[in-house]
Amino acid sequence: MSKKKLLQSDLHNKTSDQPTLSNSSLLQTESQYHALFETLTQGVVFRDSTGKITAVNKAAEEILGVSESQLLGQLSVGLDRPCLKEDGTVLETEDHPSMVALRTRTEVRNMILRVPNFKKNEYRWITANAIPLFDANSKKITQVYVSFNDITEFKHSKELLDMRLRLQQAISALSQKALSKRPLTELFDNATEQLARILNVEYTNIVQMLPDKDEVIFRAGYGWEQNVQIDRTTAPMGNKSLAGYTLSSKRPVILKNLLKETRFNKPKLLLQHHITSGMCVILHKNNGPYGALCIFSRQRRNFTTDDISYLQSIANILSFAIQQNETEHELIQNEHKFRHIAQALPQIIWIADAKGKIEFFNEQWYDYTKMSPDDASAESWSKAVHPQDRHRVWHLWNETIRTGQPYEVEYQLRNGETGKYFWFLSRAVPIKDKTGTILQWFGTSTNIHEQKQAQQALEKNTDLTDAILQSLPSHVIVLDNQGTILAVNDALKTFAFENTTLYPSEVSIGNNYLKVLSQTRTKYGDAINKIKYGIRAVLTREVNNYSLEYSYQRGKDESWFLLQVAPLKHAESGVVVSHTDITERKKLEKQKDEFMSIASHELKTPLTSIKAYGQVLLTVFKRKGDASSVQLLTKMDSQLNKLTDLISDFLDVSRIEAGRLHIEEEWFNLKALIEEVRESMQLTSDVHKLVFDCQVECNVLANKDRLGQVVINFLSNAIKYSPTADKIEITCKRVNEEVVVSVQDHGIGIAPEKHAKIFERFYRVTDGNRPSMPGLGLGLYISSEIIKLFEGKIWVQGEAGKGSIFSFSLPKKRVQYILHE
Amino acid sequence: MNNRKSITVLVADDDTAILESTKLLLEMNDYTVITSTGSDVISLMKKHSPAIVILDMWMGQIDGRDLCKNIKADTTIATIPIIIVSASNEIEFTYAATGASDYIEKPFDIDELLIKLEKYSGQN
Numbered sequence: 001m002s003k004k005k006l007l008q009s010d011l012h013n014k015t016s017d018q019p020t021l022s023n024s025s026l027l028q029t030e031s032q033y034h035a036l037f038e039t040l041t042q043g044v045v046f047r048d049s050t051g052k053i054t055a056v057n058k059a060a061e062e063i064l065g066v067s068e069s070q071l072l073g074q075l076s077v078g079l080d081r082p083c084l085k086e087d088g089t090v091l092e093t094e095d096h097p098s099m100v101a102l103r104t105r106t107e108v109r110n111m112i113l114r115v116p117n118f119k120k121n122e123y124r125w126i127t128a129n130a131i132p133l134f135d136a137n138s139k140k141i142t143q144v145y146v147s148f149n150d151i152t153e154f155k156h157s158k159e160l161l162d163m164r165l166r167l168q169q170a171i172s173a174l175s176q177k178a179l180s181k182r183p184l185t186e187l188f189d190n191a192t193e194q195l196a197r198i199l200n201v202e203y204t205n206i207v208q209m210l211p212d213k214d215e216v217i218f219r220a221g222y223g224w225e226q227n228v229q230i231d232r233t234t235a236p237m238g239n240k241s242l243a244g245y246t247l248s249s250k251r252p253v254i255l256k257n258l259l260k261e262t263r264f265n266k267p268k269l270l271l272q273h274h275i276t277s278g279m280c281v282i283l284h285k286n287n288g289p290y291g292a293l294c295i296f297s298r299q300r301r302n303f304t305t306d307d308i309s310y311l312q313s314i315a316n317i318l319s320f321a322i323q324q325n326e327t328e329h330e331l332i333q334n335e336h337k338f339r340h341i342a343q344a345l346p347q348i349i350w351i352a353d354a355k356g357k358i359e360f361f362n363e364q365w366y367d368y369t370k371m372s373p374d375d376a377s378a379e380s381w382s383k384a385v386h387p388q389d390r391h392r393v394w395h396l397w398n399e400t401i402r403t404g405q406p407y408e409v410e411y412q413l414r415n416g417e418t419g420k421y422f423w424f425l426s427r428a429v430p431i432k433d434k435t436g437t438i439l440q441w442f443g444t445s446t447n448i449h450e451q452k453q454a455q456q457a458l459e460k461n462t463d464l465t466d467a468i469l470q471s472l473p474s475h476v477i478v479l480d481n482q483g484t485i486l487a488v489n490d491a492l493k494t495f496a497f498e499n500t501t502l503y504p505s506e507v508s509i510g511n512n513y514l515k516v517l518s519q520t521r522t523k524y525g526d527a528i529n530k531i532k533y534g535i536r537a538v539l540t541r542e543v544n545n546y547s548l549e550y551s552y553q554r555g556k557d558e559s560w561f562l563l564q565v566a567p568l569k570h571a572e573s574g575v576v577v578s579h580t581d582i583t584e585r586k587k588l589e590k591q592k593d594e595f596m597s598i599a600s601h602e603l604k605t606p607l608t609s610i611k612a613y614g615q616v617l618l619t620v621f622k623r624k625g626d627a628s629s630v631q632l633l634t635k636m637d638s639q640l641n642k643l644t645d646l647i648s649d650f651l652d653v654s655r656i657e658a659g660r661l662h663i664e665e666e667w668f669n670l671k672a673l674i675e676e677v678r679e680s681m682q683l684t685s686d687v688h689k690l691v692f693d694c695q696v697e698c699n700v701l702a703n704k705d706r707l708g709q710v711v712i713n714f715l716s717n718a719i720k721y722s723p724t725a726d727k728i729e730i731t732c733k734r735v736n737e738e739v740v741v742s743v744q745d746h747g748i749g750i751a752p753e754k755h756a757k758i759f760e761r762f763y764r765v766t767d768g769n770r771p772s773m774p775g776l777g778l779g780l781y782i783s784s785e786i787i788k789l790f791e792g793k794i795w796v797q798g799e800a801g802k803g804s805i806f807s808f809s810l811p812k813k814r815v816q817y818i819l820h821e
Numbered sequence: 822m823n824n825r826k827s828i829t830v831l832v833a834d835d836d837t838a839i840l841e842s843t844k845l846l847l848e849m850n851d852y853t854v855i856t857s858t859g860s861d862v863i864s865l866m867k868k869h870s871p872a873i874v875i876l877d878m879w880m881g882q883i884d885g886r887d888l889c890k891n892i893k894a895d896t897t898i899a900t901i902p903i904i905i906v907s908a909s910n911e912i913e914f915t916y917a918a919t920g921a922s923d924y925i926e927k928p929f930d931i932d933e934l935l936i937k938l939e940k941y942s943g944q945n
Contacts, residue, residue: 597909601879604908605836608928612842615931619849644928648910664914705913 040147043126047098047144051075054143063126063150065119077115084114084123098144101130105141112151125155160306167310170198174314178321187321188220191293191314196222199307201297203273206283206318207235207243208291216243216291225273239264243292246280250289252312253280257300270296277301281312284319286326293318348445350381352428354438356401365445370416386412386421393426404430404438410448423452474564474578477507481539481574483514492579513577527552531563538565538575549582560586589657596654600647607647611640649778653761656785663706663789667699667816670707670739674732677708681715688719688728695733701814702790710786710794713779714743714806722747722803737812738792746803755796759784783808790814825851828942831871833857833888834906835880843875846931852938859883863891866898872942875934876921878907886919893920902941904934 037044043060047053052075056068064077071077076093083091093099097108108130114123128148132141174194177187192204203223207216215234227233235241238248245264246253255261255278258270270278278296282289293315342349342362351360358381366373369384385393389411400407407428412421428443466487469476475492477485488507506516517532527550534546546565551558562580614637621629655661671694682690700707711730718728725746732741750758761781787794787808798804830852832843840856847854857865859880866874874892878885885905893899905912905921906929916924922941925934 601908604927605839608908609836609838609842611928612839612846612931616842616845616849619846619931640928651910705910 041149043148043150045071045077045098045146045148047102047146049102049141049143051096051099051102051144053077060148063117063124063148064115065117079116079118081116081118083116086112086114088114097128097130098146101132101144101146102141105132107131115148124150125152127151163306166198167306167313170194171310171313171317174317178317178324184321184325185220187318189222191318192220192222195293195295195311195314198310199295199303201278201295201301203275203296204294205243205296206291206293209237209247209289210234214238216241216247219291228269233269235267235269241265241267242270242278242280243294246282246292246294247289250282252282252308254303254308255279255296256302274298277303279303279308279311281315283315283322285322290319290322348424350443350445352441352443354401354440356397356441359440368413368415384414384416386414388412400428401441406430407441407443410452413445422447422449424448472578474580477513477577478568479513479535479539479574479577483512483535483539485509485511485513486574534563534565535575535577538567541567549586551586557583558586559583593654593657593660596651600651603647604644607640607644611637614640649782652782653778656782661785661789663703663786665701665703665790667701668704669697669818670700670732670741671697673704673708674711674730674741677711677715678730681712681719684716685719688722688726690715690728690730692730693732695731696739697818698734698739699816699818700739700810702810703786706786707790710783710808711741711743713783717779717806718743718745718747718804721745725803734817735809737815738809739815740807740809742805742807744803744805749798749800749802749804750796751800758796759794826853828873828938829853829855829869829871830938830942831855831857831862831865831869831874833859833862833874833880833885834877835859835883836877839877846934847938850931850935859888862888863895863898866892866901870898871901873938874901874903875925876903876905878905878909878912886915889919889921904937904941 037057040057041059043063044055044057045053045060046055052073053071056071060077061067064071066079070079076083076096083096085091091113094103097111097113100108100111108128111128111130112125113128114125116122117124126148128146131145131147133143133145134140135142174187174191177190188206192206195204196202201223203221205221205224206219208219209216213234214237216237218228218230218233218235221228221230221233235243237244239245242253242255242264253263258266258276258278273296275296276298277300278294280292280294283291283293293311295311339360339362342360345362346364348365348368349360349362350358350365352358361373361381365371365381371380371384382390382394393409393411396409397407399405407426410423410425413424414421424445425448426443426445428441430438431440431442432438469478469487470490472489473491474489476487476489477492478487480486485508487509492507506519507513514532514535517528527548530548530550534548537543538546545567546563548563549560550563551560553559559581560583562582564578564580566576568574568576614633618630618633618637621633652661674692674694678690678692715728715730722728722745727746729744730742731744732739734740759780761778784794790810791814792808792810794806794808796804796806830847832840832847832854833856834840834843835858837858840858844854844856855865855869855871859877860883862874862876865871876885876889885907889903889905892901892903902922903920904923904925905916905919906925906927907916908927910926912924912926923937925937
């Protein structure tokens with residue numbers, strides 16, 4: 001019977017009680033039904049009233065793996081194979097859904113069963129419905145309509161999920177046991193039992209490597225015969241057992257069939273137990289393998305990836321537990337070792353638990369405090385602490401335990417022998433586990449009595465320094481390297497109290513002195529700027545120290561101060577600034593200056609008349625023609641000139657010191673001045689020829705007499721200190737933008753180390769062998785002061801025995817060069 | 822040289838030795854010399870109308886600079902040139918303010934003084 005025909009008749013039957021349709025529309029409906037039938041994803045089978053298969057659609061052919069022709073006329077879709085119930089048992093033919101529908105004349109819904117697929121040689125899970133179709137008139141069953149869905153994939157997934165869920169539950173149960181630090185043996189027993197149950201195997205075991213011997217030993221096992229004993233039965237390492245092979249190959253091993261195994265020798269124990277399949281994974285301790293975890297089955301098994309990963313998970317949990325156990329063991333061992341070491345240390349060593357209770361003191365504690373181990377336990381240690389310190393120490397210790405912060409405290413501890421207290425420094429640090437939880441406190445107490453005493457002595461010393469600072473009459477301010485005020489002394493405070501203009505109240509510790517100075521609004525701005533400059537220069541180590549005399553008007557009187565800035569000893573650690581009142585000294589200097597003026601005036605008065613009388617006599621002898629007397633009187637006159645110069649020098653020095661050297665400046669021709677001086681100085685020496693080499697002609701801004709005085713000084717020195725030479729050279733040249741005047745002699749010269757000194761007051765050049773030359777040693781000092789006034793430089797070159805070159809320069813702004821065309 | 826006899830020079834100084842020696846020197850160089858120790862300078866100037874006055878800046882109680890200003894304030898004698906004499910080298914900067922024509926530092930050279938006398942007494 002063709003499918004089409006069957007379908008038609010079926011449709012006729014099915015729709016016989018429906019309103020009659022026209023022929024053409026009926027045909028159309030038929031073809032639609034046919035298309036639907038063939039394209040349904042459900043399998044559909046039609047059976048006749050006896051249960052024989054009369055039609056099968058494409059989807060049914062797919063699910064069953066047979067063609068329609070093989071099935072037609074058959075009673076079972078399984079042909080010669082049985083269909084299975086959900087629980088795996090055989091489904092008898094009379095229990096097939098179609099048969100049930102025929103027998104009961106009712107629909108069968110959602111029966112789950114397994115049917116063979118011949119093509120794939122496997123069973124498929126299906127859910128089947130069977131509907132009996134009745135003849136409208138006779139009410140007899142004409143056909144049975146069976147439809148079914150392939151739910152194999154779904155069924156597999158569900159099984160997998162259930163399996164995984166069971167595995168997960170088993171893993172998590174074991175994990176919790178491992179975390180709760182149960183004894184390893186208990187955990188091992190649990191694991192082996194659970195594995196056997198979950199993976200449905202007969203035997204499981206855990207073996208540990210024996211490092212000294214070449215074997216592994218049973219630590220746990222499940223399902224084994226009596227002859228297998230925990231902690232006694234061993235298995236060989238290497239390729240003589242599954243565990244041995246696994247450990248030596250360092251990766252999990254799956255045993256599919258022991259009889260066909262070639263990787264390792266067949267161990268007796270496995271053969272005795274008729275083992276066919278198995279798996280073995282490695283257990284790890286902290287540094288290396290611990291042993292192996294194995295499962296064995298008498299059946300031939302294809303272990304799934306889920307089985308493998310489950311076994312590995314269990315192995316991981318056990319490894320964790322093994323490591324945990326080992327660490328604890330080591331900790332205990334270490335603590336034993338530690339206590340042993342602690343006894344040998346000179347310090348007091350102690351250990352407290354996480355709650356702060358002392359667990360251990362080394363011998364040194366008992367030696368020092370003379371407490372007995374019973375006394376010192378727990379909290380009684382604080383009895384040895386000085387009553388003054390006890391509360392503070394106890395409070396801090398409790399705070400430390402509460403916060404977990406490191407502990408450091410100094411206190412006095414009673415020496416049990418003498419009853420005296422000594423200073424100790426106690427420190428403690430927490431010891432934490434991997435998770436950061438504090439397990440213990442490790443503490444030391446060190447005798448710091450000597451350091452403490454030294455510190456107290458230092459504090460006394462600081463007091464002394466402070467006392468010195470405070471007793472100084474100068475106004476002293478100590479600054480750090482940024483200019484922040486570190487200390488000021490009483491003298492300054494008192495002075496500041498009396499006079500707020502120079503030292504405003506902001507001159508106090510913590511403020512920045514340079515800023516305070518910048519904000520000071522006084523009419524002595526220039527002095528303030530110089531003070532700031534000086535402090536900065538020393539702070540930046542531009543200069544080693546700085547001093548400045550400055551004045552300011554204090555009421556009606558002029559006050560004078562000496563500023564001194566000196567670095568603190570250690571580099572970059574700041575400066576000491578002192579302002580010393582030098583008003584009195586300045587007054588005295590002024591008096592001295594006045595006295596010098598009067599004295600020089602008084603000295604010059606008789607000198608004037610002596611000189612005049614001499615000149616009277618000179619005129620008289622000249623007129624008489626008395627040549628020898630004229631010569632003597634001329635000499636006397638030149639000596640009087642020298643005396644006059646000496647008195648003038650004195651007066652100059654006095655004025656320089658008082659800062660009152662009177663200078664008026666004008667532009668004049670330098671060449672003309674030098675030439676004039678040269679001519680007059682040439683008259684004073686018959687021995688030397690004074691040569692002037694003028695390389696540049698210019699006007700300079702200076703004081704003609706004072707600059708002339710410098711050239712005279714250079715030339716008179718040159719004459720004086722080169723008694724045997726015959727030539728002195730004066731040069732005037734341009735160096736860069738400056739004009740430089742030099743006087744070179746060929747005399748005794750000056751050793752380079754003395755070059756800086758010769759411009760000091762009263763310094764005189766000697767060569768060590770000769771008696772020193774006459775003179776007060778003021779000339780070069782005055783010269784250098786004069787050149788300073790004109791912002792120039794003065795220097796000397798040469799060596800002892802090779803003559804000297806004295807030079808001065810005037811800066812660019814004081815020089816106008818005369819260009820000749 | 823001869824016409825110098827008609828040139829009267831008034832020398833004022835509180836130091837008599839200076840007065841005497843200067844007088845001698847100037848007379849040897851043919852000047853007519855009148856001397857004063859300070860107090861009578863103005864009256865002597867009015868009486869003798871000297872061609873030039875050599876005036877010490879610091880004559881005990883008398884300040885030569887003040888005296889100089891007084892002379893310049895008196896029209897009858899204001900035109901007489903004054904050379905101020907001082908032991909201080911600062912005279913260089915201060916003489917002009919007194920109205921003096923020139924200055925000379927003590928101790929002076931007679932040649933230097935003679936040059937200045939010639940310059941201010943209308944010779945040449």
